[in-house]
Amino acid sequence: MNIEYRLMSIEDYTQAYDLWIKCGNGLNNKDDSKEGIEKYLKRNPSTSFVAVCDEKVVGVILCGHDGRRGIIQHACVSPDYRRSGIGKKLVDLALEALKAEGINKVLLVAFKKNEGGNKFWESQGFTLREDLNYRNKALSEMIRIDPDYIKE
Ligand SMILES: CC(C)(COP(=O)(O)OP(=O)(O)OC[C@H]1O[C@@H](n2cnc3c(N)ncnc32)[C@H](O)[C@@H]1OP(=O)(O)O)[C@@H](O)C(=O)NCCC(=O)NCCS
Structure with a gap:
């Protein structure tokens, strides 16, 4: 299996989006639209990557930072x-x-029910913070796209 790794560009959007849907990543109609991802990649041009096999995107990581935390x-x-x-x-x-x-520290969120994903992050040294509550607040209306959320 010959896998090539390279920086993600907006030309990868359609394949990356299809993969996110297939893999059950939590998406929404604004941040994950082509315009949303283009904005993200412009702000974070050097930290997101794709894995490519036979010209097909088979892996993606979207990553960025705010100047302090990744x-x-x-x-x-x-x-x-x-x-x-x-x-x-x-x-x-x-x-x-x-x-x-x-950047000195990096964070991520994963659905609690995503056992495989959480085991993967554990294996990569991402420790679970039991002492924190994750909070957020929407600044504009967004429609969530992850299939489980729609079902619940
Ligand atoms: C999580 C995910 C990205 C892992 O990708 P991957 O290419 O299979 O991971 P790797 O082969 O690099 O695995 C590295 C190590 O992580 C751990 N690991 C990965 N997947 C695991 C799983 N399903 N169960 C338990 N451990 C797992 C193992 O220790 C593994 O090493 P090993 O294969 O030598 O035992 C992939 O399973 C995936 O896309 N899942 C759906 C989307 C998702 O959950 N994303 C992350 C949550 S935000």
Whole structure:
């Protein structure tokens, strides 16, 4: 299996979006629209990566920072390509890119029910903060796209 790793560009959007949907990543109609991802990549041009096999995007990590903390979002690997180190390589690339930007800590959120995803993050050294409550507030109306949310 010959996997190429490179920076994500907006030309990867359609394939990346299809993969996020397939992998069950939590999406919304604004941040994850083509315009939303283009804005994100413009602000964070050096920290998001794709894994490509035979010109097909088989893994993605969307990553950026606010000048202080790094944040990882939408990491995924196509089901047929899992458990061969692609996820780990994407994380390593993103972390190296954050370090090169002078960032000292990186965070992420994962659905509690995502057992495999949480085991993966544990294996990559991302510790669980039991002492914090995650809070957020929407500044504009967004429609969530993850299929489980729609079902519940
Ligand atoms: C999580 C995900 C990105 C892992 O990608 P991957 O390429 O299979 O991961 P790797 O092969 O690099 O795995 C590295 C290590 O993580 C751990 N790991 C990965 N997936 C795991 C799983 N489902 N269960 C338990 N441990 C797992 C293992 O320790 C693994 O090492 P090993 O294969 O030598 O045992 C992939 O399963 C995925 O896309 N899942 C759906 C989307 C998702 O959950 N994203 C992250 C949540 S935000």
